[in-house]
Each structure stands twice: as C-alpha cells, then as structure tokens.
Amino acid sequence: MNRNSGKTAVVTGASSGIGRATAEALVRAGFTVFGTSRRKAGNGPGGVTMLACDVTDGEAIAVLVSTVLSRTGRIDLLVNNAGVGLLGGAEEFSIAQVQALFDVNLFGVMRMINAVLPSMRQRGEGRIINIGSILGLVPAPYSAHYSAVKHAIEGYSESLDHEVRAFNIRISVIEPAFVRTVFDQNGIEPDSPLKEYDQARAGFKTLLADVMPKADRPVMVADAVVKAATDDRPRRRYTVGKAARQVSLLRRFAPAELFDKTLRKQFRLPV
Numbered sequence: 001m002n003r004n005s006g007k008t009a010v011v012t013g014a015s016s017g018i019g020r021a022t023a024e025a026l027v028r029a030g031f032t033v034f035g036t037s038r039r040k041a042g043n044g045p046g047g048v049t050m051l052a053c054d055v056t057d058g059e060a061i062a063v064l065v066s067t068v069l070s071r072t073g074r075i076d077l078l079v080n081n082a083g084v085g086l087l088g089g090a091e092e093f094s095i096a097q098v099q100a101l102f103d104v105n106l107f108g109v110m111r112m113i114n115a116v117l118p119s120m121r122q123r124g125e126g127r128i129i130n131i132g133s134i135l136g137l138v139p140a141p142y143s144a145h146y147s148a149v150k151h152a153i154e155g156y157s158e159s160l161d162h163e164v165r166a167f168n169i170r171i172s173v174i175e176p177a178f179v180r181t182v183f184d185q186n187g188i189e190p191d192s193p194l195k196e197y198d199q200a201r202a203g204f205k206t207l208l209a210d211v212m213p214k215a216d217r218p219v220m221v222a223d224a225v226v227k228a229a230t231d232d233r234p235r236r237r238y239t240v241g242k243a244a245r246q247v248s249l250l251r252r253f254a255p256a257e258l259f260d261k262t263l264r265k266q267f268r269l270p271v
Contacts, residue, residue, distance in 0.1 A: 005030035013082030017181035021218035055108030085187035089197040090144035092190035132173040134244040172228040177244035178215035216241040
C-alpha cells in the first residue's frame with residue numbers, strides 16, 4: 001500500500017462492481033476516497049467514506065461536494081461511474097425510459113463535473129475520469145440507447161478536455177468491454193416489449209449469460225482508472241481488456257463489410 005498522497009478522490013456508484021473496485025484501488029494508490037451510492041451503503045469498500053448521493057439530484061450533488069471540500073479542502077479526482085442499462089430493441093423502450101437513462105448516465109456525469117470544476121479551476125489542477133464503454137466506439141444490437149449515451153460521453157469528454165486543459169485539468173474516458181458485474185442483471189427492461197423481438201432479445205440474453213462468467217474483472221477497469229489518475233501525461237482514452245482492444249482495432253482497420261459481418265456473427269444475428 002502506498003503512503004497517503006494527500007489527494008482526494010470522489011467515485012460515484014462505489015457500492016459495487018467497477019465503482020467499488022475503483023474506490024479500493026484508489027485507496028491503495030494513496031488517495032483519500034469518498035464513494036457515493038443512491039442510498040448510503042452500510043458495507044462500503046474498505047478505507048472508503050461512503051456518502052449518499054443521487055446523481056440526478058443537483059442539490060444532493062452540491063451537498064456532496066461541499067461535504068468533501070469541508071473535510072479535505074480539495075477534490076483532485078472525480079470518477080464518474082454511476083449508471084444504469086437498457087437491454088432490448090430500440091423501439092421497445094418509451095421515450096420516458098430513455099430520458100431516465102440519459103438523466104443518470106449522461107446528465108448525471110455533467111452535473112457532477114459542473115459541481116467539481118470550480119474548485120479544480122481555483123486550485124489549478126484536477127483529473128476527471130468517465131467510465132465509458134467500447135459501445136461508445138462500436139454500437140451493439142439491442143443496446144441502441146446505451147450505445148448512444150456512451151457515444152455522447154466520448155464526444156463530451158474530448159471536447160471538455162480541450163476546454164479545461166488551460167487550467168491543468170484533464171479528462172479521460174475508460175473503455176471496457178464486458179465486465180463481470182451485476183450491471184447486466186440490473187438493466188431496465190422495455191416497457192413496450194414487442195413479440196417480433198422476443199427471439200432475438202432472448203438470444204442476446206443467452207449470449208450475455210455465456211460471456212459474463214469469462215468477462216474481464218472489475219479490478220482491470222480499476223487499474224486503468226488509477227493509471228489515468230496518475231499518468232504524467234494522461235491519455236484521452238484507455239481501452240481495457242483484450243476483447244475491447246480487439247474490437248477497437250477491428251473497427252479502425254477492418255473493411256466495413258467484414259466488420260459488419262463479424263459483429264452480426266458475434267451477436268448471433270443472420271449475416
């Protein structure tokens with residue numbers, strides 16, 4: 001375990017999965033870590049101070065940031081991890097469901113960033129790391145809205161990085177593929193399921209059931225976060241895991257038709 005670095009990190013969605021692993025890894029790296037969950041977790045990560053905060057609630061975020069600043073005087077790192085998922089055909093979800101997804105996964109990120117940037121600018125340094133997904137580069141079938149959010153995170157993060165670099169603040173995105181968490185089990189089901197998609201949707205869920213036991217561990221994502229938080233020259237994007245790196249390379253260099261066929265075969269769709 002490293003000595004305390006004197007730096008403070010805030011990790012949203014830290015009660016389980018990637019967020020929990022990230023909070024614990026940052027503690028090992030010497031950060032004083034505050035983790036959040038919608039309801040204060042009774043069994044939070046070791047060495048992490050857990051605070052209740054709903055990222056869709058601007059007032060709750062203001063209280064969170066004020067609390068951390070009053071206790072430590074600084075926020076050096078923000079890790080935006082809190083999120084929900086949707087699994088199903090694009091037309092099966094109501095606009096209300098999609099708006100709720102964006103409210104957490106995108107606007108929640110923006111709210112958190114807007115809340116910490118003033119203190120970072122005042123101190124003249126800071127890091128913000130957004131947990132994205134390889135779906136922000138390669139959209140997958142039956143994940144249209146989730147892919148749309150992750151694409152938005154990519155564009156928002158890159159643009160913001162240009163804007164705040166003058167204040168010695170850097171923005172990075174972590175891009176994992178499948179990760180062994182309960183995230184897929186907690187996805188929001190469509191409120192208007194269509195029988196036309198029953199077979200394909202069931203096939204995709206079967207694929208997930210096959211893939212998840214062999215997926216990357218959350219600690220791999222956590223290690224990438226620590227690297228992005230401590231690199232002297234942080235990159236805009238950190239792709240995590242063999243599968244994500246392979247997909248990224250294929251997307252960039254494989255002929256479009258070949259990539260399309262490969263993707264459909266992977267997701268068990270007719271080529």
